[in-house]
Amino acid sequence: MPLSTLIQRSSQPSPSLSEAQAHALLRAHFDLGGNLQALGSQQDLNLRLDSDQGRFVLKACHGSYAEIELQAQHAALAYLAEQGVPVPGVRAARNGETLLALDVDGQPLRVRVLDYIEGQSLTRLKHMPxxxxxxxxxxxxxxxxxxxxxxxxxxxxxxxxxxxxxxxxxxxxxxxxxxxxxxxxxxxxxxxxxxxxxxxxxxxxxxxxxxxxxxxxxxxxxxxxxxxxxxxxxxxxxxxxxxxxxxxxxxxxxxxxxxxxxxxxxxxxxxxxxxxxxxxxxxxxxxxxxxxxxxxxxxxxxxxxxxxxxxxxxxxxxxxxxxxxxxxxxxxxxxxxxxxxxxxAGQQLPALQLTGCAPLLPALAGQAVTRVDLGVLSRHCEAGNWQQPGFDQAVLAAEPGVACSLHGQYRLSQTHIDRPDEPATCALGVELKLAEGSPLQAPHAGVWQRVSANHGCLRSEHFSLWLQGLQSMPEDGQALNLGEALGTTGSLLSVQLCRDSSVQPPFFATPSAAAAWLALCPSPQALLGFACDAEPLPDAQALLARRDASFARSQKHYYAQPPHIERGWRNYLIDMQGRSYLDMLNNVAVLGHGHPRMAAESARQWSLLNTNSRFHYAAVAEFSERLLALAPEGFDRVFLVNSGTEANDLAIRLAWAYSGGRDLISVLEAYHGWSVATDAISTSIADNPQALQTRPDWVHPVEAPNTFRGRYRGDDSTADYLRDVDAKLADLDARGRQLAGMICEPVYGNAGGISLPPGYLREAYAKVRARGGVCIADEVQVGYGRLGDYFWGFEQQGVAPDIITMAKGMGNGQPLGAVITRREIAEALEAEGYFFSSAGGSPVSCRIGLAVLDVMQEEGLWDNTRKVGGYFKARLQALVDKHPLAGATHGSGFYLGLELVRDRHTLEPATEETTTLCNRLRDLGIFMQPTGDYLNILKIKPPMCTTRTSVDYFVDCVDRILQEGL
The missing domain is CATH 3.90.1200.10 (Aminoglycoside phosphotransferase (APH), C-terminal lobe)
Structure with a gap:
């Protein structure tokens, strides 16, 4: 076909075919009838036919299309189908032909019918992974x-x-x-x-x-x-x-x-x-x-x-x-x-040849140059100081003598927060601290281009040299020979090479673009005459393989391909390439990450003493007194342990010792720990798929009082759920078995913070106590001020337990937990021997525990949790009002849950959608994970220093993803 025909064809409108004409054509030539629906096309006409023989596509194009071109298409379809490529089949007309040349009201057309392939295109997909x-x-x-x-x-x-x-x-x-x-x-x-x-x-x-x-x-x-x-x-x-x-x-x-x-x-x-x-x-x-x-x-x-x-x-x-x-x-x-x-494709640009170049800074020959680390783990970065404007330059300026930053290093100062885009953190050039007025010479012949008063570029045929921080420079457009004077420097000079002289590169690149930009902007080391290249980052995949090869695989990690995290600050975690992720799931670091008070307390106490609680030191008494002051009246004894698992395990032993019985009431869908005893009372199938089949006979799970998706719904379901408690207790009574107690989270943590129905614990506790049992409140996840309106979760139910267990945020990451109870319960354990926990009651742990309480008060974190948490829940509720997939919001303060369902009536859990949502949030710079037995709930429990700005960013991102479609 000549080019003139090509151009003429590119200007043709689509064929015109009315619905009646299409129906007549299909009946007459293909023995087909049914409903027609137009499909898009730029220059052809495509109609989908829904018939009793199946779905087909009627395709009509202008008669100017050569028959042989269309026959080639049909031949290719048959050829690909033989090789296993899924393609539509071609339906023959009544005359046995697959391609018809027809005249419709004087309009020459070529017509054929193809099978319709069920499914959809991805054209309107709002986000493509x-x-x-x-x-x-x-x-x-x-x-x-x-x-x-x-x-x-x-x-x-x-x-x-x-x-x-x-x-x-x-x-x-x-x-x-x-x-x-x-x-x-x-x-x-x-x-x-x-x-x-x-x-x-x-x-x-x-x-x-x-x-x-x-x-x-x-x-x-x-x-x-x-x-x-x-x-x-x-x-x-x-x-x-x-x-x-x-x-x-x-x-x-x-x-x-x-x-x-x-x-x-x-x-x-x-x-x-x-x-x-x-x-x-x-x-x-x-x-x-x-x-x-x-x-x-x-x-x-x-x-x-x-x-x-x-x-x-x-x-x-x-x-x-x-x-x-x-x-x-x-x-x-x-x-x-x-x-x-x-x-x-696994290839690289050829290396840039810089042989024969003159040194850019001849006066530095033989001088020592200090390499300054400005990366994510830099010793210069502490307590968020990297957020200060000009931080990098101030660090360089403070160095004695000549100093340089590192080419290709991911700088912490360039990170940003609460934004979906990657920060540009990778340095594509080098910054130097020099004696002011240091002379420069042209390392290669080229033409000088002036950009601003202290910024310019020496361009040659094959690459360009960008300099910023000049005190003097040549005239704009001046041609320079190799070694010719290029002006003088100020006290700080940036140097950057680019192998494409038509490109003005940025000084920093995003991590995803860094490799390509570094290929374009190679190290200026050969021009400077001293080492200025950053060490390569550890291979994150190789490190993950080492973890999998040595660290027990049952100790899972978040995400299939997790970011490599080595630093945190406030409510953010920072990967090795300097990207800051909003931490919305870490209820351990209540004060936030990298808190300077934690570092100071830990360092000081480690420098003095760390041992176990059998020795006599002040911190253990001081911390125990502070904890008792937070507990209800009548609580007068504290055990300090290493973790929530240990706290709950000890609570079980206390219940056994005090009651003389072994049987415990627990609640379905709950998690209490990983030890033998706490695993026995844990019934969450999300944590242990075999949980319901492997309970020992001393554990008696009762129906989960889940007011959202349980058998009974709403706040008036208390009596309905208590019937199962009555049934389990009646069975124990009938068998003459002594009840040891009941353990329950006062707020339903693994279900995303669902409140128990009103009065549930008051009635259940009374029934347990009437049988000589003790009531254990597992506050490991939901206590210590995280709920905002209440310091302890049991306060929401208007009750006081007999034993309180706590861990997680007590130490802001230090292994620390506690069991708080009354003297008579605590002393019941003495008949079974002594108890101590090496790390839990150590001087370091106690000092950190005290500091956590101090910082919570000094920085108003409990009040922040109440105020910002209330705002947070209101914003989540707005998502529920807007998006059908967002079924309900649970919890309060900074223990919240957003439950995703496919149907508001059946409450079919949107498990896969929740996983997709969490992975997409990570792409946008947010860490979030699912919870619940169906893994369909966002478990939202950020550090208690989280701001309204971070809340808005999180909710806006969830809103964006729900609008994109899951």
Whole structure:
């Protein structure tokens, strides 16, 4: 087909076919009837038919389309189907033909009917995870492999989407944009792409390709686990013989619509393709120019088509995201994408040759230079000081003599909080502290470009040198020879290389873009004459493999691919690349992470003494007195232990010793610890899938008083749930067994903080005590001020237990727990021997425990929990009012739960959606995990220093994800 025909075809409107005409055509030629629904297309007509014989697609195109082209499509469908690629079948007409040439009211058409593949495209998916992008890349590779040996005369066609003709088509369509900045930008982008492509196009292999494997033309369905499963590849209208890499370029370009403004998000597509179908270096270098040209053709074709077919809603709907594709494709330098694509395929740009260069700072020859660590673990960073403006420069300035920062280091000072985007933390250059007025010389010949009063660039043919912090510099546009004077420095100088002289690089890059930017901006070490490169970070995957090889695997970690966390500050955890994650699940660090008071108390006491509580020291008495002052009247004895498990285990022993019995009432769906005794009373199947089948005979679980999803619902369900308590007690009475007691969380922790029905504990406690048993309140998760309105969870029920167990936040991470009780219960244990806990009552633990209570009071954290927690719950309730998937909000203060359900009436738990939500929150910089027996509840228990700003960020992100769809 000549190019003139191509251009004429690119300006045709879609065929016109009324519903009545379509029905008549289907009955007459295919013996089909049913309901018709229009499907989108740019230049063809596609109608879905729902018939009693199944679903089909009626496809009609202009008669100017060569028959042999359509026959090639049918042949390719049959060929791919034989090789296991899921594609639609072609239905033969009554005359046995699969392709009909018809005239409908003087309109010549070519008509065929294909099977309809059930499922949906991903075009309108609001968020596409990297894993799904990779699946599309792998699919493209598999189709190309399958078509590698396919041939047909109809492949030799001139197609408007074939990138071999893109330049001519773009030149023809450009006038549709008029004389606008968009037109000028597009022309410049295409010119650069054509220049790069010209160098490699002779080396590009050709074959048959689909040329439209996009989010539009691949059909998917979600399985029971909400995972996307491929159903089939459709729309072979662009089948052609052209460069193989063109197929991948089309897929990449289409997915830029889902890249959320970051073109590097398509790199998993490249990696997945290359893993299945190896790409040559020439193809890798051609890929991004082809993506840019595809983006240009997309927008120009749609703009042109709208002029001839203004009522085509398919085009009108698509044109916005096609311009978004072009905007995303052009928002970073093409050189960066070239480097990133090579890296995605396991290749690198060749090393930048700096041999023969003169030293940039000749006066530094032989001088010692101090390498200054500004990374995440830097000793200079403490108590949040890195948040101060100019922190890095102040640290450098404080060093004696000459000092330098490190190239390629992820700097803590560049982190940010409560934002979804990655912080740009990786240094692409070096900052130097120098004697003011130090002379500079040109390390290579070039032309000086002045940027500002103290900032400029020496450009050569192959790379550029960016300098900031100059005291004097050459004239703008001045040509300099090797070794010629380049001016003088101020006291701080930044130095940065870039191998592409047309690019002005940023000084910092995001972690996900760092490798590509570092390839473009290599170390200036060769020009400086001293070591200035950062040590590589530990390989997070290798470290995880070491953990799995040595650390018992039953001790799980959050997330399949967890970030490598080595630092925390307040309500944030910071990974080794300097990204700060909002911590919404860590109820251990009540004061927040990295609290300076904790560091000071621990260091001082360790420097003095740490031993066990059998020795005599003041801290154990002081801390015990403080704890008793927080307990209800009548509590006068404290045991200090290492953990919540130990506290609950000890509480069980106390109940046994005091009552003389062994039988305990526990509550279903609860977790109390991992020791033999506490595991026995734990019934949460989320923590132990065998929990309900492995209880010993001394444990008597009662029905969980879950007022949201239990058998009885609402606040008037107290009596209903107490009937099961009565039944268990009656059974013990009938068998003459002495009851030891009852253990219960006063607020239902593992269910996300659900309040027990009013009066439940008052009535249950009375029944237990009447039989000589003791009442244990497990406050490990919900106590110590976390509920906001109450310091202890049992206060919400208006009762006082006999034994209080506590841990978690008592030590802000130090192993510390407590059992608080009355003297007669405590002394009942003495008949069984002495008790002590090495770490729990140690001087270090006690001093830290005291400091936690002091800081909670001094910083108003309990009050903050009440006020901000109340605001938090109101915002979560607004999500429940807005999103059907958000079934209910539970809890109070900073112990909250958001329960996700698929149906508000059946309360079907949205387990898989909750997992997806938590993983998506991590992508946005938030740590959150599910809880509950169905793992469908967000367990929200952040440090008690959490702010309203952080609350807003968290809720806004959950809202965003729910709107994206799970």
């Amino acid at each position: 990297a894993s799904l992008m990779a699946e599309l890349g792998a699919l493209c590779a598999k189709v190309d492999l399958a078509l590698a040996d396919f041939d047909h005369p109809g492949l030799a066609r001139t197609l408007q989407w074939d990138p071999q003709h893109a330049q001519a088509l773009i030149e023809h369509l450009l006038p549709v944009l008029g004389d606008t900045p968009r037109r000028a930008q597009l022309q410049g982008v295409v010119a650069q792409a054509v220049e790069v492509l010209a160098k490699v196009q002779a080396q590009l292999p050709s074959q048959a390709v689909h040329l439209d494997i996009t989010d539009d033309n691949v059909v998917w369905q979600r399985d029971a686990q909400r995972e996307w499963q491929l159903q089939g590849v459709i729309d072979f209208g662009d089948l052609v013989r052209t460069w193989r890499i063109a197929d991948l370029s089309v897929t990449c370009a289409a997915l830029l619509h889902h890249a959320e403004g970051d073109p590097l998000r398509i790199l998993p597509v490249v990696s997945a393709y290359h893993e299945v179908n190896l790409l040559s270096e020439a193809e890798l270098l051609a890929l991004w120019p082809l993506v840019l040209m595809r983006a240009a053709v997309l927008v120009l074709s749609s703009e042109q088509q709208l002029t001839v077919d203004p009522d085509n809603h398919y085009i009108r709907d698509n044109i916005t995201h096609e311009w978004e594709i072009f905007k995303t494709a052009t928002c970073v330098p093409a050189a960066l994408m070239e480097a990133a694509i090579l890296q995605a």
